[in-house]
């Protein structure tokens with residue numbers, strides 16, 4: 001039997017809806033993709049619901065038309081500066097007299113890890129168990145069926161501001177879509193562009209979008225750190241408009257067409273001879289742009305972003321634990337030579353990750369810009385579908401996430417083998 005699954009990436013620059021069919025072998029067959037420029041978002045957060053709704057509706061409509069499916073529910077990505085995360089440990093005594101560990105023990109351990117003080121204006125988005133400790137023995141990935149007295153679980157908890165989450169939920173619901181689940185965007189992107197080996201060895205995922213760069217650090221196969229940096233591709237474009245006094249569209253064009261994160265020497269095949277001629281807003285009038293200056297502007301911002309990313313690695317405490325290096329994705333990762341600059345500055349392996357292993361309309365998703373959208377489908381197919389009965393879908397906006405315990409049981413099923 002084939003199941004249909006939908007992901008909606010509500011980004012700062014674009015909304016991307018993807019409809020796919022999940023085969024028995026777990027392969028995603030892409031049936032439809034709808035991409036529209038996004039309105040009503042700033043740095044990953046909804047700031048105008050009506051605008052956001054119209055963008056989501058139009059993206060959903062396109063995906064429906066292409067796929068021939070009527071979209072009812074979807075996995076939705078969440079991001080923004082309001083997101084924060086912490087690691088928390090839960091401990092319980094094993095209940096059965098013969099000391100065999102059951103699902104119930106694991107559930108209680110995860111529940112106790114969740115008993116951290118969350119301020120009232122925040123709510124939990126994910127509780128992700130990543131490793132278990134049994135009677136002091138660390139590094140156990142699946143304790144069920146093992147024997148012991150004391151079970152500890154290490155979890156990664158992601159929280160966000162209630163209002164920011166509610167506004168996203170409202171925007172999606174007003175577009176006529178029920179939410180299967182919300183997924184932190186860099187975790188979704190990680191599903192699309194990282195291998196199991198990357199995550200086992202230790203890797204940092206950086207999704208450079210329009211408004212933010214979202215990061216996630218994976219060690220020993222699990223998520224250990226997530227965070228959102230307030231610099232994205234738009235900052236590069238804005239810098240160009242300020243320094244070169246060009247309109248926004250021109251600045252974006254210059255960045256995409258001639259931009260480089262390393263100013264250095266112009267490329268050998270530089271047809272511009274160092275000067276780029278562009279039309280100004282006044283018809284018939286031309287402006288000369290110095291290509292080296294353009295790239296110096298981009299390099300300055302790129303270096304700042306690399307520094308912010310490095311600070312995040314240090315802050316996480318996992319410096320030196322990332323032999324698989326950094327995987328860049330998101331539209332902003334396409335800035336020419338950004339990976340090279342990062343490799344030079346940090347001395348770590350850096351590569352650009354694109355969604356792979358898709359069939360159907362896969363060609364239209366062959367870009368780092370679609371990592372989150374594709375990742376939502378992978379997340380949903382791995383963790384999501386089984387956990388949600390229709391009654392658990394978020395249908396009443398006043399209830400928000402609804403029954404926390406139901407969601408909590410869902411998470412457990414999500415992450416247990």
Ligand SMILES: Nc1ncnc2c1ncn2[C@@H]1O[C@H](COP(=O)(O)OP(=O)(O)OP(=O)(O)O)[C@@H](O)[C@H]1O
Pocket residue numbers: 010011012013014015043044079208209210211212213232233234237252255256259330331332333334335336368369370
């Ligand atoms: N070839 C390219 N070179 C440089 N930058 C690029 C290129 N292509 C796209 N970008 C930049 O990528 C950014 C958009 O990326 P993406 O589509 O991943 O954003 P988003 O998901 O809408 O935003 P966010 O994740 O921040 O909410 C824009 O700033 C755009 O200028």
Ligand SMILES: [Mg+2]
Pocket residue numbers: 009011012185207209210330372
């Ligand atoms: Mg994005």
